[in-house]
Amino acid sequence: ARLLHGSIFAKVIEGLRELVNEATWECSGNGITLQAMDSSHVALVSLVMRSEGFESYRCDRNMSLGISLVSMSKVLKTMGKDDSLTIRVNDDSDSIIIAMESQNQDKFADYELRLMDLDSEHLGIPDTDYSCAIKMPSSEFSRICRDMSIMGDSVLICTTKEGVKFSAKGDLGQGSIRLVQTTNIEKEEEAVIIEMKEAVALTFAVRYLSMFCKAAPLSPQVGLSLSEDTPLMCEFKIAEMGHVRFYLAPKIED
């Protein structure tokens, strides 16, 4: 799998590695997918990178590759900003080859990372017709998570026709941030768009939402989909090639 802009792949890894330290990559002719839960089984990430999004891609037989995302992140940090990246696994090999090339082809770096034998548990994510779909700038969402974490461990997300409200309370007191829907969309990247069938009010652990925000550099906009008593879906699109979707189980009154 070759990417002209290797930095896209580095951003994907940076976006996942805090939530899941290691994961099994499923490779097929259609591309690369990954599904993994965090160690507490509260959140789940689902990654799709379609073959046509790569400069070149070939996969002769389906493979499951157990990879340490922490190690891969270290290797990818050695990559130059404009380097291209090729990822390769040879038949019957127990390692993955990560090759980087500088833009003017005067530097070539090769790394081999040992593959891991991982016990991965696969979940079926049901198709959900969410009550609310919010789009907002990724940077805004990151900031809201950071700001809400000052006040408490949990954030309550409430949507109405007018907008979306994030609130948190704790020992210090309480705080809230309300975003109203953008009425005059000039720049789509900066817009807040709320599609609502039903109002929702759901509580989530801010710590996980903040971890999802590590994937924010992938896309200028984030999508949040919500339904009562259903995990939140937080989506970052990966250019033309796919997406990273994070799911977070809500906190529910017993």
Next chain:
Amino acid sequence: MAQQKSITFFFRKK
């Protein structure tokens, strides 16, 4: 107090 649910509570195992 709201209790944190597990993701496996919502998504079935394959």
